[in-house]
Amino acid sequence: MxxxxxxxxxxxxxxxxxxxxxxxxxxxxxxxxxxxxxxxxxxxxxxxxxxxxxxxxxxxxxxxxxxxxxxxxxxxxxxxxxxxxxxxxxxxxxxxxxxxxxxxxxxxxxxxxxxxxxxxxxxxxxxxxxxxxxxxxxxxxxxxxxxxxxxxxxxxxxxxxxxxxxxxxxxxxxxxxxxxxxxxxxxxxxxxxxxxxxxxxxxxxxxxxxxxxxxxxxxxxxxxxxxxxxxxxxxxxxxxNRGYREEYKFDIFISYYTKMDNTAIKWIYYYFYCPLLRFFEHELRRKPKIYFAKQEQSDISPEFKTALNSSRCLIPLWTPNYCQSKWWFRYEKPVLYSQIPKNFYGVVLPVILYGKNKFLPPNIDRLDGVLDCRKYCCSHLTQEELQKHQNEIKKWFSTKVAIMVKSAPIPIRQWVEDKSSFKPDIPNFNNPKM
Structure with missing residues (x-):
């Protein structure tokens, strides 16, 4: 006042x-x-x-x-x-x-x-x-x-x-x-x-x-x-004060589609999420605050929107089904199809898990910060492949994610309004049932 x-x-x-x-x-x-x-x-x-x-x-x-x-x-x-x-x-x-x-x-x-x-x-x-x-x-x-x-x-x-x-x-x-x-x-x-x-x-x-x-x-x-x-x-x-910035509650908002087999869920946890935690703590010298949003074909939880608006960056785990969800069409597609100013591109750092190119956005080549894991996801990795994959995640984290977390813009306010009362079950990745 x-x-x-x-x-x-x-x-x-x-x-x-x-x-x-x-x-x-x-x-x-x-x-x-x-x-x-x-x-x-x-x-x-x-x-x-x-x-x-x-x-x-x-x-x-x-x-x-x-x-x-x-x-x-x-x-x-x-x-x-x-x-x-x-x-x-x-x-x-x-x-x-x-x-x-x-x-x-x-x-x-x-x-x-x-x-x-x-x-x-x-x-x-x-x-x-x-x-x-x-x-x-x-x-x-x-x-x-x-x-x-x-x-x-x-x-x-x-x-x-x-x-x-x-x-x-x-x-x-x-x-x-x-x-x-x-x-x-x-x-x-x-x-x-x-x-x-x-x-x-x-x-x-x-x-x-x-x-x-x-x-x-x-x-x-x-x-x-x-x-x-x-x-x-x-x-x-x-x-x-037009420069006022609200506090962020989360460093990273990870969004994924619920209908994946158990092998994919385990791969996400052991070969993506755990390395992400290690790299975060090593580079930023603190434990990350991560919000997990499990997307479904049904309506979207208002809780997701609140969490997204309080997160420094969004990391969606792309699969063909994910890119057909309501979340994709209401929240991510407007960003990726240039309906939001270009300075918001850095906020979305997609990870491609599996699927052919035809399900990806047509402008995927000009998006900065995409991590393509299709060569490794859901596969039995040799020690050499595992090391190569870990190096790619580490490079992606240090050159994209860490920079966004350190210098996040004013919290996003461009996300589409949602009046849903649907509240999905948020999985606990810190204690996975695998």
Whole structure:
């Protein structure tokens, strides 16, 4: 749950990309992209979910009065509102007393106070004078660090400030030809991709910490933050984390068809499953968590789907009957026939037990990670054949299975919905009755 209530949050996005009166203030075309895409992210349900009616977007205002007009004051007088987010991107300018001004289209760098620039002090007073209790100020401009010296709060107001520069590196960056300015680019990347920190939400502290690390690593200024909130910034949850990954319950989901003779079942256990356990423990230094799903021609257990969605990879044991089961048609065939994006191919690592080529998918040649055991399955193996088979499994495990287990993608959510109540008997391979 977020610390903000989206319906009770108002956002003001201010961007100035053109400076008509002073040729020394270079155009900032990326600022327009900053504003447009931040609006999309702030309103998106998977990021903040702020209603579109709770937005004011101001681009290329001529003066400060065009920004802080009476209409904006009226919108913020709504008693239901609790949180105010103000973002500015453009040129920052210092006045004669080193006070910070935010440039507008008509601003002259030599006298910002008299040419329509918006002083940070005035913007801050405007925010604090509202009835909203949480104020978040984001400044993507040069000399933004000066806002720290002018920072203030009032009463029970909680104010958080983050700027794109610091005292050592005073100038924010807007790389030529890039879609966004440097600071906002990293902010957008964090909101779009999220963080892989196993938390469902992003706090202000999370965002600042990763902004700092990423910007400094790329040679850009370290951002500055000031916080007057009662709680630590790491407790104020501002957005949902799109990089959140649910925990996996199983490393491997092994699926096989129930109607096989006892010889095949024994072969699977002794010549496939047991070596798989050994290789797993040897290479990954821990015991694997494996789920077994016994497929039948009848309907499919919802328990299987739950387990599959919590598994790092699927290893199906293919036979002709298996490839005629409901499981095959509902779950595996859509993956193998390109109905799911290609990056999901690595999740399925098939093992062919027996049968002719005609029962296999037509695109079998381009599938990565297939282990063909037809030369060995259900046969009496010589010592030489057994060793060769073991080497093939070991190579397949180390180059395919182990890699997938180590770097599994976000748990699969593309599997077909199933409303079955059928619950099959799951065999216990750890204590096989053979």
């Amino acid at each position: 977020l610390s903000i209530t989206p319906e009770k949050t108002y956002a003001i996005l201010i961007g100035v990309s053109e400076f008509e009166q002073d040729e020394k203030l270079l155009p900032l075309p990326a600022v327009t992209n900053n504003i447009d895409d931040l609006e999309r992210l702030f309103t998106h349900q998977t990021v903040m979910g702020i209603p579109s009616g709770n937005f004011t977007k101001i681009v290329n205002a001529k003066s400060d009065s065009d920004i802080l007009d009476s209409g904006l004051t009226t919108k913020l007088s709504n008693a239901r509102l609790e949180t105010l987010i103000i973002y500015y991107a453009g040129h920052g300018i210092l006045g004669k007393e080193q006070e910070l001004y935010l440039a507008t289209c008509n601003t002259l760098r030599s006298k910002p106070k008299y040419t329509g620039a918006l002083s940070f002090s005035k913007l801050q007073d405007f925010a604090i004078d509202t009835s909203l209790s949480n104020i978040i100020l984001i400044l993507d401009c040069c000399y933004g660090y000066r806002a720290k010296a002018e920072f203030k709060t009032r009463g029970s107001k909680q104010v958080y400030l983050i700027t794109a520069s610091n005292e050592e590196k005073k100038l924010a960056d807007a790389p030529s030809g890039k879609t966004y300015t440097a600071f906002t680019n990293e902010l957008i990347q964090i909101l779009v991709k999220g963080l892989h920190n196993r938390r469902k939400t992003l706090t202000l502290g999370d965002i600042y910490g990763h902004l700092k690390d990423r910007l400094v690593k790329k040679g850009f200024p370290e951002p500055t933050q000031v916080n007057s909130m009662k709680d630590d910034a790491f407790k104020f949850k501002i957005a949902y």
